[in-house]
Amino acid sequence: MILLNQQKVPGHGVKVRASFRLEDKDLSGTSSATDTAEGGIKPQSLSVSLSIKYTDDSDLTRLLAMARAIDTQTGKRQVYKITNGTAQAGNIRKVKFTENFSYVENATLRMWDVSFTLRECESVPEKIEQRQAQPAATEQSAEGDTITSDEPAPDTITAVANAGGGSVQEMMKRFEATLGR
Structure with missing residues (x-):
């Protein structure tokens, strides 16, 4: 009933x-492993x-x-x-x-x-x-040295040009000439 x-x-x-x-789900790929994902x-x-x-x-x-x-x-x-x-x-x-x-x-x-x-x-x-608490997101980090660039960012070039350093094209010509020395 x-x-x-x-x-x-x-x-x-x-x-x-x-x-x-x-x-x-089978995680073995083409191997004989028995790994699965719940x-x-x-x-x-x-x-x-x-x-x-x-x-x-x-x-x-x-x-x-x-x-x-x-x-x-x-x-x-x-x-x-x-x-x-x-x-x-x-x-x-x-x-x-x-x-x-x-x-x-x-x-x-x-x-x-x-x-x-x-x-x-x-x-x-x-x-x-x-009811189970969801795991909190963890911040990821990597070992190693921080790499910095000595080249100015494109926005910096524009800001310098606007502040009296000449036009962006003029500054680029001077920069390229400096590299050619």
């Missing part, structure tokens, strides 16, 4: 399968399958409406508080419908086979990550 915001999800033969990804723990997903009898078509309509519901305050898909044994075991408290929602006629049994995915919202790893 699944409850979403205290509403029972309709259907018979409800099966819930939970999964999540542990992301990492990519975090991604939200859990619940794959749900169930059947709804043809005579209970209003249940299917209600379930479709729940999947399509938009939160009027945020303008995003509705987030539901979930009550289910598998969700509880995985510490999943809030979910929203995501990815595929499908329903297929099963004429032999006169019912629809329904399947959909619920993705965890506000997951425990997400909350832990938000």
Whole structure:
């Protein structure tokens, strides 16, 4: 049985399968090394399958409406508080419908086979990550001697020229002549 915001999800033969990804990136390049970069723990997903009898078509309509519901305050898909044994075991408290929602006629049994995915919202790893203090930026420095230039900066040349040393072109000619000696 699944409850979403205290509403029972309709259907018979409800099966819930939970999964999540542990992301990492391969850093080995072309070598045989096993180095990886952590990519975090991604939200859990619940794959749900169930059947709804043809005579209970209003249940299917209600379930479709729940999947399509938009939160009027945020303008995003509705987030539901979930009550289910598998969700509880995985510490999943809030979910929203995501990815595929499908329903297929099963004429032999006169019912629809329904399947959909619920993705965890506000997951425990997400909350832990938000609470962790972000590392402070460190100032970088390098060893060695500081190199200075005896050449005046372009702005300095212009300032000297404007202060009575002649035009920039005249000063450049004198400078080039000094270098030629």
